[in-house]
Amino acid sequence: MTIELKAAAVRVKSPDGGSELTLLEELTLELTEQRIAVIGANGSGKSTLLRLLNGLIAPSSGSVEVNGLDTVREGAAVRRQVGFMFTDPLSQLVMPTPLEDVELSLRRSHPKAPERRAAALQVLERFGLESLAEHSVYSLSGGERQLVALSSVLAVQPKILVLDEPTTLLDLVNTHRLVELLAGLEQQVVLASHDLELACRAERLLVIDQAKVVYDGDPVAGVRQYRELALARAKTWKA
Numbered sequence: 001m002t003i004e005l006k007a008a009a010v011r012v013k014s015p016d017g018g019s020e021l022t023l024l025e026e027l028t029l030e031l032t033e034q035r036i037a038v039i040g041a042n043g044s045g046k047s048t049l050l051r052l053l054n055g056l057i058a059p060s061s062g063s064v065e066v067n068g069l070d071t072v073r074e075g076a077a078v079r080r081q082v083g084f085m086f087t088d089p090l091s092q093l094v095m096p097t098p099l100e101d102v103e104l105s106l107r108r109s110h111p112k113a114p115e116r117r118a119a120a121l122q123v124l125e126r127f128g129l130e131s132l133a134e135h136s137v138y139s140l141s142g143g144e145r146q147l148v149a150l151s152s153v154l155a156v157q158p159k160i161l162v163l164d165e166p167t168t169l170l171d172l173v174n175t176h177r178l179v180e181l182l183a184g185l186e187q188q189v190v191l192a193s194h195d196l197e198l199a200c201r202a203e204r205l206l207v208i209d210q211a212k213v214v215y216d217g218d219p220v221a222g223v224r225q226y227r228e229l230a231l232a233r234a235k236t237w238k239a
């Protein structure tokens with residue numbers, strides 16, 4: 001798996017329509033590792049970077065390619081390879097129940113309804129969610145919804161999985177479950193998180209600060225640098 005950013009930058013017009021805001025400064029990167037974590041302060045640009053990876057955001061200049069496919073020109077093909085999990089699972093659970101949501105994901109791979117249902121149930125079983133299959137997604141807890149969203153994304157067997165703060169809504173047990181589950185996946189995984197323990201399990205860490213990648217390398221050293229940066233920032237902040 002190769003994700004390539006070639007001088008990719010994201011700029012938008014500021015809400016007042018005047019100046020231009022840079023959400024991500026020009027970035028050239030080749031991501032080939034199986035486990036990549038992105039950390040950084042609130043508003044630093046993590047989600048912006050992740051959204052570039054499956055074409056949810058187009059670069060304002062430069063390009064992003066996934067296994068040689070351009071995320072703008074070949075967006076649909078890219079999205080078939082790159083599964084994306086949002087921080088808020090309700091932004092991606094579109095069907096009334098977990099079973100129907102996974103069935104929706106499987107509509108291409110399993111065109112016949114009875115087979116689709118059986119396959120969807122198997123997916124939910126794999127995640128220990130079978131007892132919730134026919135519950136309303138609105139009656140599920142935040143963590144349960146997050147696991148359902150993940151099972152829907154993985155149901156189509158993407159080659160790459162991008163997760164935006166996947167443990168934010170999870171309790172400790174479900175965090176451990178998710179961490180183990182991610183560790184066992186064959187997919188390339190790119191995730192943004194404020195969970196520094198989770199970030200340390202990656203092979204490669206990117207630290208983003210004020211729209212710029214300020215560290216790229218070994219996770220343990222990167223987390224140390226990020227802690228120092230955060231501490232220095234906190235000291236300059238006055239209530």
Ligand SMILES: Nc1ncnc2c1ncn2[C@@H]1O[C@H](COP(=O)(O)OP(=O)(O)OP(=O)(O)O)[C@@H](O)[C@H]1O
Nearest residue numbers: 012015021023040041042043044045046047048049
């Ligand atoms: N469409 C937009 N127009 C203007 N500003 C935007 C737009 N999208 C994002 N931003 C701003 O860009 C910055 C980076 O946002 P981003 O969501 O990438 O941050 P983040 O690192 O994921 O933050 P968090 O940890 O809080 O989720 C933020 O200041 C955000 O307000």
